[in-house]
Amino acid sequence: MAIRGELYEWDITGIDINTINDLPTAGQEYSIFSTEFGSAIEQTALVSEGDFIVINRISCKEGVSPNEYELDGTTLTKWNPNMFIQVVINTTGYYRDPQNLYSAGISGMASPYPQTVYRTKYYDLFPPIYVLPEQTWDVRFTLFNDIRGAYADGLFTDVANNLTIASVFVDYTLYDGTDAMLARKLLSLGVPVTVDSVQWLRQLILKNRGLDTETFDFYLKAVREIAKKRKEQRKLQGVATISDYEP
Amino acid sequence: MAVRRQAYEWRNVMPIGQKVSLNNHPVLKPNQVHTIALSKDIPIDIFVGNIGNTLDIPAELKAFQYIVLDAVAVSHPTIHVQIYVNTTRYFENPDGTVSKGISGNIVPFPNGRNGILNYDYKNGLNPPLYIAPMQTWGVEITPLEDIPEYTGNDVTDSNIAFCFVKYLLIDGVDALVAKALIDAGWELSVENIQKYKEIILKNHILAATSELPPTISRRKRRV
Numbered sequence: 366m367a368i369r370g371e372l373y374e375w376d377i378t379g380i381d382i383n384t385i386n387d388l389p390t391a392g393q394e395y396s397i398f399s400t401e402f403g404s405a406i407e408q409t410a411l412v413s414e415g416d417f418i419v420i421n422r423i424s425c426k427e428g429v430s431p432n433e434y435e436l437d438g439t440t441l442t443k444w445n446p447n448m449f450i451q452v453v454i455n456t457t458g459y460y461r462d463p464q465n466l467y468s469a470g471i472s473g474m475a476s477p478y479p480q481t482v483y484r485t486k487y488y489d490l491f492p493p494i495y496v497l498p499e500q501t502w503d504v505r506f507t508l509f510n511d512i513r514g515a516y517a518d519g520l521f522t523d524v525a526n527n528l529t530i531a532s533v534f535v536d537y538t539l540y541d542g543t544d545a546m547l548a549r550k551l552l553s554l555g556v557p558v559t560v561d562s563v564q565w566l567r568q569l570i571l572k573n574r575g576l577d578t579e580t581f582d583f584y585l586k587a588v589r590e591i592a593k594k595r596k597e598q599r600k601l602q603g604v605a606t607i608s609d610y611e612p
Numbered sequence: 613m614a615v616r617r618q619a620y621e622w623r624n625v626m627p628i629g630q631k632v633s634l635n636n637h638p639v640l641k642p643n644q645v646h647t648i649a650l651s652k653d654i655p656i657d658i659f660v661g662n663i664g665n666t667l668d669i670p671a672e673l674k675a676f677q678y679i680v681l682d683a684v685a686v687s688h689p690t691i692h693v694q695i696y697v698n699t700t701r702y703f704e705n706p707d708g709t710v711s712k713g714i715s716g717n718i719v720p721f722p723n724g725r726n727g728i729l730n731y732d733y734k735n736g737l738n739p740p741l742y743i744a745p746m747q748t749w750g751v752e753i754t755p756l757e758d759i760p761e762y763t764g765n766d767v768t769d770s771n772i773a774f775c776f777v778k779y780l781l782i783d784g785v786d787a788l789v790a791k792a793l794i795d796a797g798w799e800l801s802v803e804n805i806q807k808y809k810e811i812i813l814k815n816h817i818l819a820a821t822s823e824l825p826p827t828i829s830r831r832k833r834r835v
Contacts, residue, residue, distance in 0.1 A: 392639040427722065429625060431642040432767045445769070447640060461781070462635070463620055463659055463671030463749075469636060472621050474722040475776060483724040487685060488619050488778060492802045511641045520642055555810035601832060 367544040376532035377403035379524035391511035417548040422536040424478030614786035622658035683736035685721035
């Protein structure tokens with residue numbers, strides 16, 4: 366399973382809410398991977414040395430107005446999160462505002478999840494984001510509607526179990542093993558990393574060398590040639606050591 | 613991260629008593645929000661218009677940045693959106709005079725608001741608008757009729773005014789590639805930037821692996 370189209374979904378639903386501490390603070394940024402809220406995993410996403418990741422799409426729940434809430438008695442049954450999402454690679458934020466400062470990112474109005482017949486995305490993440498081996502990547506959300514404050518003010522006392530307060534969706538392609546090596550090779554050649562281009566490079570390599578029984582001899586000869594050239598170079602540059610003069 | 617797909621979203625919804633929120637969206641509380649009234653025929657700059665969420669300074673590109681602006685969207689349907697670069701407006705009337713731009717009927721935001729989907733301008737600006745280093749750019753909205761202030765339960769997603777702009781930010785080394793592409797008359801797109809880099813790398817690899825003439829390769833190093 367060397368190339369995999371992965372989908373990750375994070376959400377906070379009514380089931381996750383027991384106390385006020387289970388609700389995120391408005392205006393503050395949280396990771397969807399390592400947050401204490403909702404259905405998070407417990408670790409940030411580190412791309413291991415044998416992997417390569419391409420993030421294709423990010424989306425989150427739509428809705429802006431905090432007045433569009435609905436109650437069933439004192440139970441909250443509808444809520445607009447007014448949320449934004451940002452992608453962070455190591456310490457660098459992907460989204461900036463037009464004055465070149467770190468921004469909250471893209472909203473659920475521009476890139477809604479889930480999309481419906483009446484609400485489709487305006488924003489496409491193209492070109493996609495490459496996350497290289499040994500880099501950490503994160504998707505961070507910010508809620509701008511103060512659900513925690515509303516709970517503290519007594520607007521509601523309970524949240525319906527089936528209510529999704531906020532959700533984030535990430536679509537990425539995971540290349541691992543030899544495919545990750547091919548992805549890196551493509552990147553160093555300036556070729557876009559896609560499933561098609563990686564498969565194309567694999568086919569090309571197999572056609573050229575992989576099925577040739579004399580592959581080892583070819584590389585041995587090539588390595589010897591390179592070593593010989595380097596030795597000659599060092600002699601010409603006057604930096605040769607005694608081993609360069611040995612036969 | 614040298615070529616990045618960026619977006620900026622402006623709204624006129626604010627906490628009660630507040631008209632502007634600098635550099636970020638405001639935190640909103642239920643029953644404590646209102647929308648800012650917009651006057652007929654008065655243009656508002658979404659970056660520095662002092663209404664809604666705005667910025668400290670106008671959007672100006674640094675010496676190593678290019679922008680390819682390819683989409684704008686707006687709502688209500690009666691609001692028009694116009695783009696400017698330095699002192700020039702993008703949309704014009706057939707008689708050459710500056711227009712108020714395109715309306716929320718053509719480019720509704722969010723897509724599907726009030727049942728209107730963007731079928732009429734779905735590919736955005738074609739060709740896209742290039743903004744060069746050191747140029748100042750911005751987006752203006754102009755309501756064709758007064759949009760009242762909404763308060764209380766009337767502050768719904770269908771009453772909030774929005775403006776959305778989507779662009780490709782090219783900076784660093786890729787800005788040099790962008791300049792080379794423009795100089796060569798190529799279209800400035802993600803695909804062409806990648807293609808150009810591919811060609812450069814291919815040439816360098818060929819140059820590195822090709823044999824040098826013996827007069828050069830065997831020449832003694834002078835120190």
